Amino acid sequence: MASKPNIPKGTRDFSPTEVAKRHYIIQIIKRNFEKFGFQPIETPSFENSETLMGKYGEEGDRLIFKILNSGDYLAKSNATHLENRDSTKLTSSISEKALRYDLTVPFARYVVQHQNDIEFPFKRYQIQPVWRADRPQKGRFREFFQCDADVVGSKSLWQEVELVQLYDSVFTALGLEGVTIKINNRKILSGIAEVIGASDKLIDFTVALDKLDKIGEDGVKKEMMEKGISEEAILKVQPLFHFSGTISEKINQLSVLLAESNEGMKGVEELRFICDNVTQLGLSTTILDLDVTLARGLNYYTGAIFEVAPPKSVSMGSIGGGGRYDDLTGIFGLKNMSGVGISFGLDRIYLVVEELNLFPETVTETSKALFINYGESEAFYAMKAIKELRNSNIKVEFYPDNAKVAKQFQHADIRGIPFAVIAGKHEMESNMFSLKNLTTGEQLTMDFESLKQALLNS
Incomplete structure (x- = not known):
């Protein structure tokens, strides 16, 4: 007996209702992307391994899905690495491609590869799946969609201001109130590391600090110490764990803390510009x-960084994020190409909107009417009407x-179709149709034009 089929952990099937709701979110995001002047592109689902590896830090690289080379991949593998069971070194000889981890690095590759065909500044959006x-x-x-908007070819901080407004525009359109757009700047983190004497541990410092909301203050301190950051340095960074006040007050506190760091003060001024203008614009x-x-x-952020938290009434991780990456394309040979971008986490946004019951009822509307099948001649009569109704953008279907x-009425009921159209021998003889409201049971006989108007107005 064949075993019951299933799908890999971390992946999902989507029902018609779920797909309709996902498309609703995607269309709102897409509409706002285009309203802000972003243009769509698409890139392959997998890239050459060297395009992705080394771009996300040690933790990110570990989560990249590698694709085995086709054919007898072991025949061409390094015999020594295979014998020693050294999977890290063996991977490069048996896998040359990998599924994309995000959309930003492939976008950087795209910009470098097509730089002669692009008009800069280039504003692109991309809505495609990624794998981790x-x-x-x-x-x-493990498989999920990202919805990204990026600008390359401009160092202007007005781009960051616009991206905050873009977040606001999308979440407002979705009816999500109380979403928090968190902002910081990597230059500030570099400045803090410099001030506490841990510049050589910047990556370890930021990776640990980023986990504060997940593992708490003690957990962060423990991880920092394990990475070789001294107790004295951790003591100096203590105020960060309990930072409070308005944005303006926080920026003023940072100005004092980072007064001895040029890099840190650059970050403070960038933050001040973005936050002041967003506040004034509203x-x-x-x-x-x-x-x-x-x-x-992620290692590639160099300026402003964003993370979006859902309303506090919902228990969920971040639903968006992004930041400035002044030198991302440099890893592919294109220097001095500044960029900044944000991402919307479609799957998490879906769960939040669903939990808060914010999907409009119309999102999952099915066909307006089901035409009942009474036989061959009646079927042809019904199909002529169905064709005309569909030409008028009315969703109708015929029971085959x-x-x-x-049984046909039961099918309409299960599908949630509100009307049935009866086109039997009696209706054919009088060139009429009977429209039955499956909720109230009311049934009216009418000509085609009246039928069309009734369905249009329902």
Whole structure:
């Protein structure tokens, strides 16, 4: 007996209802991307391994799905590495490609590869799936969609201001109130590391600090010490764990803390520009907050960094994030190409909108009417009407089999179709149709134009 089929952990099937709801979110995001002047591109689902590896830090590299070379891949592998069971070194000889981990690094590759065809500044958006070999849990999957918007070719901080407004525009359109857009700057983190004498441990410092909301203050301190950051340095960074006040007050506190760091003060001034202008322009429903512990573990961020938290009433991780990456394309040979971008986490946003019951009922609307099948001649009469209704953008369908009428009505009920159209021999003879409301049971006989208007107005 064949075993029951299943799917890999961290992946999902989507029902028609779920797909409709996902498309609703995607369309809102897409509409706002285009409203802000972003243009769509797409890149392959997998890239050459050297394009991805080394771009996300040690933790990120570990989560990249590698694709085995086709054919007898072991025949061409390094015999010594195979014999020693050295998987790290063996991988490069048996796997030359990998599934993309995010959309930003492939975008940087795209910019470098097509630089002669691009008009800069280039504003692109991309809505495609990515893959991460992460441990599946609520809101975290191994295959999921990202919805990214990036600008390359401009160092202007007005881009950051616009991206905050873009976040606000999308979440307002979704009806999500109380979303918090957290902002920080990597230059500030570099400055703090410099001030406490841990510049050589910057990556370890930021990766640990970024986990504050997950493992708490004690957990962060323990990880920093394990990475070789001294107790004295950790003591100096203690104020960061309890930073409070308005954005303006926090920026002033940072100005004092980082007064001896040129890099840190650059970050302070960049933050001041972005936050002051966002505040003066105003936001509709979202909240902007300066979070000095926000580090985001990706190595390529060099300026402002963003992370978006859902309303506090929902238990969920971040639903978006991004930042400035002044030298990302440099890793592919294109120097001095500044960029900044943000991402929307479609799958988590879906779960938040669902939990808060914010999907409009119309999102999952099915066909307006089901035409009942009474036989061959009646079917042709019905199909002529169906064709005209569809030409008028009315969603209708025909039951394909000449089954018992009760079964056809039951099918409409299960599908949630509100009307049935009866086009039997009697209706054919009078060139009419009977429209039955399956909720009230009311049935009216009418000509085609009246039928069309009734369905249009329903």
